[in-house]
Amino acid sequence: MSEAALATGAPRVVAGIGFSSEATAEEIAGLLQRCLRDAGIAAADVVAVPAFKSGAPIVGVLPGLLGLDVHLIEDADMAAVQDRCLSRSSVVKAATGHGSVAEACALAVAGPGGRLTGPRLASAHATCALVLCQETS
Numbered sequence: 001m002s003e004a005a006l007a008t009g010a011p012r013v014v015a016g017i018g019f020s021s022e023a024t025a026e027e028i029a030g031l032l033q034r035c036l037r038d039a040g041i042a043a044a045d046v047v048a049v050p051a052f053k054s055g056a057p058i059v060g061v062l063p064g065l066l067g068l069d070v071h072l073i074e075d076a077d078m079a080a081v082q083d084r085c086l087s088r089s090s091v092v093k094a095a096t097g098h099g100s101v102a103e104a105c106a107l108a109v110a111g112p113g114g115r116l117t118g119p120r121l122a123s124a125h126a127t128c129a130l131v132l133c134q135e136t137s
Contacts, residue, residue: 012045013043014047015032015046015068016049016106017032017048018105018127019058020126028062028126031128035121035128038121044130046069046071048071048072050072081103086100087099102127
């Protein structure tokens with residue numbers, strides 16, 4: 001799916017999440033809350049995770065735990081926004097092919113008008129980034 005297609009009807013606040021197999025749902029929920037608090041935002045509208053993690057059990061738990069829809073972001077869509085990411089990790093790039101996962105997932109859902117609230121935050125096994133979508137009329 002292209003950025004333009006993803007941007008249609010895009011939510012106002014997108015939370016991008018990257019995580020290792022050791023991450024727990026509680027860790028991700030806590031990290032999302034920390035991200036929101038640090039950005040002065042009350043809540044996210046949707047969560048975006050990499051499609052290559054779609055088989056992870058945690059992906060099935062997140063919608064119920066967070067009360068948000070979870071969008072799966074394909075590699076091509078993450079690759080298309082890497083130049084807009086603020087954070088890059090050589091370790092993550094070696095493992096996934098992308099220097100940034102959380103930021104890229106959020107930017108891919110938000111579309112070309114989305115902007116990061118700042119660099120991603122990290123916990124022991126997860127990362128989270130927030131993107132504000134361009135307001136449309």
